[in-house]
Amino acid sequence: MKRVLLFLMTNLGVMLVLGVAVHLLGLNQFLTANGLSVGGLLAFAFVMGFGGAFISLLISKPMAKWTSGVQVIDGSPDPTHRWLVTTVARFSAAAGIRAPEVGIYEGPPNAFATGAFKNSALVAVSTGLLQSMTREEVEAVIGHEVAHVANGDMVTMTLIQGVMNTFVVFLSRVIGYVVDKLVLRNSQDGPGVGYYVTTVVLDLLLGVVAAMVVAWFSRQREFRADADAARLMGRTQPMINALARLHGLDPGEMPQALKAMGISARPNGWMAWFSSHPPMEARIARLQQA
Numbered sequence: 001m002k003r004v005l006l007f008l009m010t011n012l013g014v015m016l017v018l019g020v021a022v023h024l025l026g027l028n029q030f031l032t033a034n035g036l037s038v039g040g041l042l043a044f045a046f047v048m049g050f051g052g053a054f055i056s057l058l059i060s061k062p063m064a065k066w067t068s069g070v071q072v073i074d075g076s077p078d079p080t081h082r083w084l085v086t087t088v089a090r091f092s093a094a095a096g097i098r099a100p101e102v103g104i105y106e107g108p109p110n111a112f113a114t115g116a117f118k119n120s121a122l123v124a125v126s127t128g129l130l131q132s133m134t135r136e137e138v139e140a141v142i143g144h145e146v147a148h149v150a151n152g153d154m155v156t157m158t159l160i161q162g163v164m165n166t167f168v169v170f171l172s173r174v175i176g177y178v179v180d181k182l183v184l185r186n187s188q189d190g191p192g193v194g195y196y197v198t199t200v201v202l203d204l205l206l207g208v209v210a211a212m213v214v215a216w217f218s219r220q221r222e223f224r225a226d227a228d229a230a231r232l233m234g235r236t237q238p239m240i241n242a243l244a245r246l247h248g249l250d251p252g253e254m255p256q257a258l259k260a261m262g263i264s265a266r267p268n269g270w271m272a273w274f275s276s277h278p279p280m281e282a283r284i285a286r287l288q289q290a
Contacts (some may be wrong), residue, residue, distance in 0.1 A: 018051045033189045036177045042170060049166030057158040061101075061115045061122050068112075070103035070124045080130065084142070088123050091143050091232050095150035097121075109133070109249045113145040114154060121149040133245050140242040143229030151228065153221050160217050164210035172202035211274055218276040223286050230287060240287050247280035 022028045022044055030040035064070060073081040081104070089099040100113065100121035109128040115121030123145045130138060148154070176199035177191070186192035226243070230236040272279070 015052070017055065018048055021051065022047055030173075031177070031191055035181075036174070038174075041173055045166045045170035045173070048169050049164075050162035053158045053162040053165060057116045057154060060154065061120075064112070064114045064122060064124065065103070068105040068107070068124065070105045070122070072101055072103045072122075074102055083135070084125065084138075087139055087142050088146060091146040092149075094232055095146055095228075097146075097150050100146070100149055104130070109246060111141050111145055113148045115149070116154065118149050118152055118155075121154070123149070128249075132249055133242065136238045137242040137245055140229055140233055140238040141246075143232040144225045144239070144242075147225040147228035147232065148221070151221070151224065153225070156221070157214070157218060161214055164214055168203060168206040168210050172199045172206055175202055215274050215276055219278045222277050223283065226283055226287055227290060230290070236287050236290060240284055243280050243284050243287070247284075 025043075025047070027040065027044040027047055030037045030044050065072075074085055076082065076085075081102075084104070085099075085102045088102045092099040098119040100115065100123045103122060103124035105124055105126055107126040107128055109126060109132045111123070111125040111129055113121055113123045123142065125138065125141065129141065133141070173195075176195045176197075179198045180186045180192050180195035184192065184194040186194060226239055230239045233239060277283075
């Protein structure tokens with residue numbers, strides 16, 4: 001319940017901020033008495049599309065800590081904690097980045113990386129992961145998450161999401177205007193019911209297509225992180241073993257904002273088109289072919 005409330009409150013807050021921003025900038029005035037201002041609409045779509053994506057990125061690390069209950073263990077005297085911090089630092093040095101914060105959270109076997117900048121990121125592993133896997137397998141998982149940070153995947157996914165959001169906002173309103181004025185022949189100065197209905201429907205339909213495109217990019221990024229983790233480990237087998245182990249475990253349900261950065265997910269049936277992660281079998285096969 002806490003995760004759901006935080007997710008809803010965060011999204012409502014982002015939409016409120018963006019709404020105020022476009023109002024103050026006058027970007028919501030793209031429908032005029034003279035017709036549709038394409039330039040004005042493009043500016044509106046850009047702010048709405050990229051604004052939400054980048055705000056979510058900037059608050060991603062504190063939100064991850066709040067929603068997952070992450071306990072930062074940098075400086076902890078616990079031997080397991082020290083081993084985790086040392087492992088993250090070792091892989092980070094090999095990848096050429098500053099060591100991220102390291103955390104542990106209570107939950108099923110999984111791990112994630114998050115943060116707006118590669119030199120101030122967070123890598124967190126669950127208690128379930130530590131209890132279910134060997135140290136070598138945990139190292140492979142940590143290598144995978146460090147690879148996400150080093151590759152700048154958080155920023156890349158934000159840019160892709162921003163581009164897709166912008167296209168959705170722009171196209172739905174252009175098509176809504178055409179339907180309202182040319183198909184339904186609304187002769188009023190302002191938009192009619194046809195514009196609003198068409199825009200809402202297309203926001204939903206195009207949003208589904210956009211989600212599929214973003215998910216496809218995310219799956220390609222997972223293959224790359226697996227391969228980079230194998231390179232950080234110096235051999236492929238530990239990453240294969242880690243993925244095989246995860247394949248037999250239930251990764252649980254992660255907060256929506258963290259799913260794309262987790263190590264494991266369970267795509268199933270047609271929902272696989274919207275999954276941020278490829279099937280484990282495909283990931284293992286890709287590594288075996290390398």
